[in-house]
Each structure stands twice: as C-alpha cells, then as structure tokens.
Amino acid sequence: MAFSLPARVAYAEDAQASRGRKVPEAPSRTRTDFARDRDRIIHASAFRRLKEKTQVFVAHEGDHFRTRLTHSLEVAQIARSLATALGLDADLAETIALAHDLGHPPFGHAGEDELQVQMQPFGGFDHNVQTFRVVTKLERRYPRFDGLNLTWETLEGVIKHNGPVVDQLAKPSWRAISEFDADYDLRLDTWASAEAQVAALSDDIAYNNHDVDDGVAAGVFQLDELIQVPLIGPHILAARADYPDCDPGILRLEAVRRMIGAMVDDVMAETESRAATAKVGSPEAVRMLGGPLVAFSRTMIEDLAQLRLFLTERMYRHWRVNRTRSQARRILAEMFQLFMGEPDVLPAEWYARAEGRDETGRARVVCDYIAGMTDRFAIEEHRKLFHLDVWN
Known part of the structure; x- marks a missing residue:
C-alpha cells in the first residue's frame, strides 16, 4: 500500500498556536515558527561541531563510524517520519531531535563523566542542561539576544523530552534551568509534547541500531553473535533466508534496517493504543496524562534491555x-x-x-x-x- 499523509491528530502541536518566544519576533513569511527553530539549530556553531564529537568510537578512528552529527541526523529522520505517520507536527519533532545532543562534550560519555568529576565542587555538569544553555545563552549569533530565542515548545522539548524534571531542580547542575524557568515558565512538572516524546524514542531507536552496525563494522563482535539476542536475531535470520547469497556487509545493513522498522511500528501501535484508551484530545491532555503517551510496548522494552546488555558487555566495555x-x-x-x-x-x-x-x-x-x-x-x-x- 502506498504511503498517504495521515490526518493531523487533535493532540498535535500547532505552530500557529505557539506560546511564542522569550524575546518577541515578527513571524517568518516562509516558515512556521517550529521550522524556523529547526533552521536556527542547523546554522548554529554547536551543531556544526557535532561532526567531530564521539558516539562510541572517537571521531578520528574512522570515517564510517557515527558521530554526534550523523547520529542527530538519523534521530531527526526517524522523528520526522514517525511524527508524520502519527499525525503530529513533524517540524517540531525534527527540531527537538536535531537539538538533543548539542550539549555533549568531546569523547562521548567519557567526556561527560570527566566533566562531572571536575565540576563537582562547582555545581556539576549535565549534558541536558548544557544543551539548554547552548540554545539559550552560549550561541551568540543575534544582536538582540544571546542563544537562539527558540519557541516555548522547542525549549520545553529540549529540557523535558524524557518526562517531568521538576525533581532535578534541587541539583546544583540544574541551576541554569531554575533561573531560566523563574523568568519564563516551562512547566517543568508536566510531560512534554507528543512531538518531544517522539524525538526521545527516536533517539533510542537510532542509537541502539547504529551501535549494532558500528560494533560489527569495528570488529568488536560478529553478526552471528547477535542471533540469540531477541530484538536483532530474528531479523538477521529473516534477511539471510530472503537473501542467502548476500554480501555480509549488506546483510548487516538489511537486518538493522528491519530492526528500525520493527521498533518504529511498535512505537506507532503502542502510542495509538494509549491515545485511544486515554481519549487524548489536545496537546494539554498529553502534558497532563501522568505518564508518557509515546512509548514502546512492554515486549519491546524487554527485548531492548537484552540488546543493551549485550552491547554493554561486548562493546561499551571492550578494551579498545x-x-x-x-x-x-x-x-x-x-x-x-x-x-x-x-x-x-x-x-x-x-x-x-x-x-x-x-x-x-x-x-x-x-x-x-x-x-x-x-x-x-x-x-x-x-x-x-x-x-x-x-x-x-
């Protein structure tokens, strides 16, 4: 069946109904406010620097491994497709996906861990807070304000795409968020928009799949070792059955492609089921739901846990x-x-x-x-x- 554009759902965000920007600006004649946010992120210096920031392997180890930039682009692609299929605002989902890693330091989690240690006596370090500081303060491109002056909905998604964060505000590392929120309420005690939740799940889909791809490409484990892992194993076997003479590298990509599709389908089914059960009828209802609207099924969560355990033991703790x-x-x-x-x-x-x-x-x-x-x-x-x- 050919793809057709789904109808917009009642709980999708609407750029024309945006709560606006902290510093008011005249609207663009060519873009919605959410699309304008996306373009500001793409043009930001911090976004360009993601091209040589690590995911797992240091960026100079090889041109074929993911960097923060390629990862962000993959997350944005999945987020835009998933948001479109769910009838949500694709521009907003894509924007939050593109922004989500702007605050990561060099060398991936190792860099974040070390900055947490060094900053412990001085208020700590949190990459989510750093991302927020990048888009609200550290980027200096405009004469009227520091940061990018993004819409309320984008800022909300950047800082709470994984859920309410009001319990984080007591941490010294979150002082910047407390200070900003005191002047510009982001409703830190509620869930974010469905579009922000799509961006968060798209991050999970992207990094689990590309870590499988990069791990095999780097030789830290073999494709055959993944056959017993529930989430990826069946797709490897199915791809081999369909293409018995396929080049191993292409076979790996086919299996990963199928796993992405399975995870996307799972999110769509679970999200539509939750929306129907809770009778979610507005963006405000999403925020007040008391839990995530966009989610994996229980079975997918269990399978993901086994994949992450394999990657932790065989890749993230590899001697290299x-x-x-x-x-x-x-x-x-x-x-x-x-x-x-x-x-x-x-x-x-x-x-x-x-x-x-x-x-x-x-x-x-x-x-x-x-x-x-x-x-x-x-x-x-x-x-x-x-x-x-x-x-x-």
Missing part, C-alpha cells in the same frame, strides 16, 4: 573502548586543571569571560569552553598545552 575512554578522561582532566590554575592561557575571548569571576564562575567558563570542543580539537589543544614541540 576502555582505552580510548581512559585517554579521553586524562586529556579533559589535565586541561580543566590547567585552565583553572592559569586562566590566562585560555583563548582571549574565553579569558575575557572568566576574568573577574569567582572560582565557581571561572569553572563554569572553563567547562563551557571544554564542552564545546570536538574530539580532534581537544586532542590538538592538549598537545599544544602540554607538548611544546608541537606548539604553534
């Missing part, structure tokens, strides 16, 4: 990944301590931001500088700071 993680943490720790002790070695723009601040304020500037680095830039900056023979 552990070695890279160890190197990455040392690089960031050494740079952080140097910049804190000698802030005058920071680039002029960043030194100007740190000058005159107390220790906590200086630490936040140093953290912002490091968090914005790509893998490659962090490696080169560390070499220049600690090895005079490569300084220039």
Whole structure:
C-alpha cells in the first residue's frame, strides 16, 4: 500500500498556536515558527561541531563510524517520519531531535563523566542542561539576544523530552534551568509534547541500531553473535533466508534496517493504543496524562534491555573502548586543571569571560569552553598545552 499523509491528530502541536518566544519576533513569511527553530539549530556553531564529537568510537578512528552529527541526523529522520505517520507536527519533532545532543562534550560519555568529576565542587555538569544553555545563552549569533530565542515548545522539548524534571531542580547542575524557568515558565512538572516524546524514542531507536552496525563494522563482535539476542536475531535470520547469497556487509545493513522498522511500528501501535484508551484530545491532555503517551510496548522494552546488555558487555566495555575512554578522561582532566590554575592561557575571548569571576564562575567558563570542543580539537589543544614541540 502506498504511503498517504495521515490526518493531523487533535493532540498535535500547532505552530500557529505557539506560546511564542522569550524575546518577541515578527513571524517568518516562509516558515512556521517550529521550522524556523529547526533552521536556527542547523546554522548554529554547536551543531556544526557535532561532526567531530564521539558516539562510541572517537571521531578520528574512522570515517564510517557515527558521530554526534550523523547520529542527530538519523534521530531527526526517524522523528520526522514517525511524527508524520502519527499525525503530529513533524517540524517540531525534527527540531527537538536535531537539538538533543548539542550539549555533549568531546569523547562521548567519557567526556561527560570527566566533566562531572571536575565540576563537582562547582555545581556539576549535565549534558541536558548544557544543551539548554547552548540554545539559550552560549550561541551568540543575534544582536538582540544571546542563544537562539527558540519557541516555548522547542525549549520545553529540549529540557523535558524524557518526562517531568521538576525533581532535578534541587541539583546544583540544574541551576541554569531554575533561573531560566523563574523568568519564563516551562512547566517543568508536566510531560512534554507528543512531538518531544517522539524525538526521545527516536533517539533510542537510532542509537541502539547504529551501535549494532558500528560494533560489527569495528570488529568488536560478529553478526552471528547477535542471533540469540531477541530484538536483532530474528531479523538477521529473516534477511539471510530472503537473501542467502548476500554480501555480509549488506546483510548487516538489511537486518538493522528491519530492526528500525520493527521498533518504529511498535512505537506507532503502542502510542495509538494509549491515545485511544486515554481519549487524548489536545496537546494539554498529553502534558497532563501522568505518564508518557509515546512509548514502546512492554515486549519491546524487554527485548531492548537484552540488546543493551549485550552491547554493554561486548562493546561499551571492550578494551579498545576502555582505552580510548581512559585517554579521553586524562586529556579533559589535565586541561580543566590547567585552565583553572592559569586562566590566562585560555583563548582571549574565553579569558575575557572568566576574568573577574569567582572560582565557581571561572569553572563554569572553563567547562563551557571544554564542552564545546570536538574530539580532534581537544586532542590538538592538549598537545599544544602540554607538548611544546608541537606548539604553534
């Protein structure tokens, strides 16, 4: 059956009914407000830097492995398709998907872990909060405001796409959110829009599938070892049955493609069932539902848990990944301590931001500088700071 555009559901967000922007702006003549948000994210410096930020393998290890940028594009593609199929606003879902990783530091989770350690005495570090700070403060592209001045709905989705966050506000690392919310209420005690929830589930779909793909491509495990894993195994066997003489690399991609399709179908069925059962009839009803509207089925959640267990044991804890993680943490720790002790070695723009601040304020500037680095830039900056023979 050919695809036909589904009817818009009653609980979809409507750009024409947006709560607007913190700094009012005239509407665009060519785009909805949500599409305009998407374009601002795509043009942001932080978005471009995602091209050399790690997912699992450090970005310089090979051109075929995912980076934060390629991952964000894959999440956005799934989010847009899923939102369209569910009758939601595809622009908003895509926008939140594109923005969701802007605050990640270099070297993936290893970088985040190390910044959490270094920032512990100074308010902590959280990549979700950092993403919010990027789009509300750190991006400097406009004469009238810092940040990107995104719509209320996009900001809401960025900070609470995984659910209410009011219980996080007591954490020092969430101070930026508390301060922003005091001046511009994001209703942090409710669920976000269905579009934001689609973006969150699309992230799960994308990274679980591409970690399977990258893990096999990197040689940390073989495709045959996945046959006993419920979520991916049946798709490997089915693809082999359909294409017995297929090249192994193409077969892997076919199995992953089928797994993505199965996960998308599962989300659609579960979401439509929940919407019908709860009689969800408006965006406000989504926020007040008391739980997620967009979700995996129980069976899919159980199968996902087994896949994640396999990936944790065979990939995320692989000695090659552990070695890279160890190197990455040392690089960031050494740079952080140097910049804190000698802030005058920071680039002029960043030194100007740190000058005159107390220790906590200086630490936040140093953290912002490091968090914005790509893998490659962090490696080169560390070499220049600690090895005079490569300084220039």
